[in-house]
Amino acid sequence: MKQKKLKLIDDVMLTETQKILSLLKNPVRLQILYILSQQNLSVSEIVELLHLDQSLVSHHLSDLRKYQLVSTKRDGKSIFYELDDPHILDIVNETLEHADHVLKGKKHNEK
Amino acid sequence: MKQKKLKLIDDVMLTETQKILSLLKNPVRLQILYILSQQNLSVSEIVELLHLDQSLVSHHLSDLRKYQLVSTKRDGKSIFYELDDPHILDIVNETLEHADHVLKGKKHNEK
DNA sequence: CATACATATGATAACATATTCATATGAAAG
DNA sequence: CTTTCATATGAATATGTTATCATATGTATG
Numbered sequence: 110m111k112q113k114k115l116k117l118i119d120d121v122m123l124t125e126t127q128k129i130l131s132l133l134k135n136p137v138r139l140q141i142l143y144i145l146s147q148q149n150l151s152v153s154e155i156v157e158l159l160h161l162d163q164s165l166v167s168h169h170l171s172d173l174r175k176y177q178l179v180s181t182k183r184d185g186k187s188i189f190y191e192l193d194d195p196h197i198l199d200i201v202n203e204t205l206e207h208a209d210h211v212l213k214g215k216k217h218n219e220k
Numbered sequence: 221m222k223q224k225k226l227k228l229i230d231d232v233m234l235t236e237t238q239k240i241l242s243l244l245k246n247p248v249r250l251q252i253l254y255i256l257s258q259q260n261l262s263v264s265e266i267v268e269l270l271h272l273d274q275s276l277v278s279h280h281l282s283d284l285r286k287y288q289l290v291s292t293k294r295d296g297k298s299i300f301y302e303l304d305d306p307h308i309l310d311i312v313n314e315t316l317e318h319a320d321h322v323l324k325g326k327k328h329n330e331k
Numbered sequence: 332c333a334t335a336c337a338t339a340t341g342a343t344a345a346c347a348t349a350t351t352c353a354t355a356t357g358a359a360a361g
Numbered sequence: 362c363t364t365t366c367a368t369a370t371g372a373a374t375a376t377g378t379t380a381t382c383a384t385a386t387g388t389a390t391g
Contacts, residue, residue, distance in 0.1 A: 113259055115259060116255075116258065117270075118251055121323060123250065126250065126316060127247055127250075130245040131245055133241050134238060135238075135349080136238055140228060144228065147224065147227065148224055158226065162352095163367085164351070167369055168349080171370080183358080185359080186358065186359065186367055187366095196318055199318070200318055205233060207240060207310070208240060211240075212233070246379080264337065273382095274337085275382075275383095276379085279339085279340080282339070297337055298337065299337075299339095
């Protein structure tokens, strides 16, 4: 079969891409990023909002911090989280939009 | 702490989003989508291009088909795959762009 | 119609990720 | 300085994902 020279995604990019998508793929982390895009919040506020275990939330926040998607600031006893990488929201929004399209009738596939 | 009414991503959206990101997260599937965005290819062509097992490629193609990201056409003995959902590329590209930014110096975080 | 070729599939094994539980840390307030 | 409150962490467990192997299917060709 006749093939043009096809470009592949190189390994470094692939690894980085995987990291980002792995972080976003998790529903808890996605929610966290989503609410942090609206307002900076302390851990216990996030716990309340999402009705999840403190420990679980902390673990996920730790993952997000590790990859520098969020950063922290202490205020009194609480630790507040904020988005450290607004660009990540472009991906989140693009994906949410896509999900929305798919749910509203799979436009691309009405056979 | 004073909180605005914060919006959450609803469960249905969350589930759909997860499906999409799970598919994209895998490097093999991501490569496949990337090369199919350049040209329709048969299974064996993909196998050659990516230097992977036929069985592995078939499994991944099956996943992509299952969620209607790709579709197939038989031509002679071969089965050709094509993107069935071009919009998915927006997410892919957004993510690749992001990965590129991060790799080229983590612009958002030069402290 | 028997064989070859391309692709698909089911079962299992190897590996990764998420959740839970128990406990540690570390700042703040008495 | 010791108790309390908020958050973090490590280890164990549960769950999900990916790769591999053996084999099945289905079309084409002699």
